[in-house]
Amino acid sequence: MCQASSKHAAYLPPRNYGAFFRDEYFNTVIESLNYCRKEKGMEIYAYCIMTSHIHLIFRAKDENPGDILRDFKTYTSKKLQK
Template sequence: MSRNYKFHNPNGLYFVSFAVVGWLDVFTRNKYKELFLESLQFCQKNKGMEIHAWCIMPSHIHLIFRSIGKQNPEQLLGDLKRFTSKQIVKEIAENPQESRRENLIASFKSEALKNSNTSQYQFWRHDNKPIELWSNKVIFQKIQYIHNNPVVEGFVSQPEEYLYSSARDYAGKKGLLDDVCVFQYFGI
C-alpha cells in the first residue's frame, strides 16, 4: 500500500478521491456531473483509463482506475482534472441560471492566488491521495466505500439507486458509464 500518496506502480490499480477547492458543492447540478462523465468516457476511450468504480458526490469524486495506455496514472489523472476544471469553470461562468456563479468564480480565483502553479482559477484541490489496491479484499472494501457514500450522506437508501456512480453496474443494471470493469469478489 502506498502511504505517502504517490503513484509508485504505473500498472497498479488505484483508489483516488479528489475534491473541489473549499469542498464546494459544485456537483449539485447535473450539467456539471455530465461534463465530468463525458471526460471520464473520453479518458476510457482515448487515454487508456480502465475504470472499476466511481462516484460523483456534491463536492468530490471517488474513483478506482488503472492506466492501461501509454500514460502513467498520475499523468492520466492530471489530464482528467485539468480538462474538467477548465470545462466546469467555463460552464459555471457562462451559465446565466447559475445562482452561485459569482461566489463560485470568486472562490476559484481566490484559491488560484494561493498557488504559484495555477494561473486564473483553481477548481480541484491538489491532493488526490492515491492508494494502490493490493488485494482482492481491499479492492472490494474500497468499492463498497465508494458505493455506500451516497447512502451514508442520506441521498438514497440503496447504493444502486444513486445514478451518478458505478453501483448500478455492480447491481446488474446499466449505469451511466460504459465499459466499467465490474470486480467480482466471492469472499471476505
C-alpha cells in the first residue's frame, strides 16, 4: 500500500513479505532511496524506516511523486528478490 502527496508518503510492504529489521533489508531501502534521489529527482527532507514500514517526506522535482514511488518500489523489490 502506498499513499502519496507532493510532500509525504508512507509505504507498507506486502504483509507476508517480512519486516525491515534485517540489516540487508535496511541497506536495500537506503540504496533504493539513494537511487531515486540521484536518478529520479527525489528531494528527500526526512525519512524514518520502521520495522514494518517507511515514512518519507520528500519533493518530486518534476511534480510526479506517484511515479517516483512506483520506481522506488520496483527497484527495491528487484533488489530484495536477488
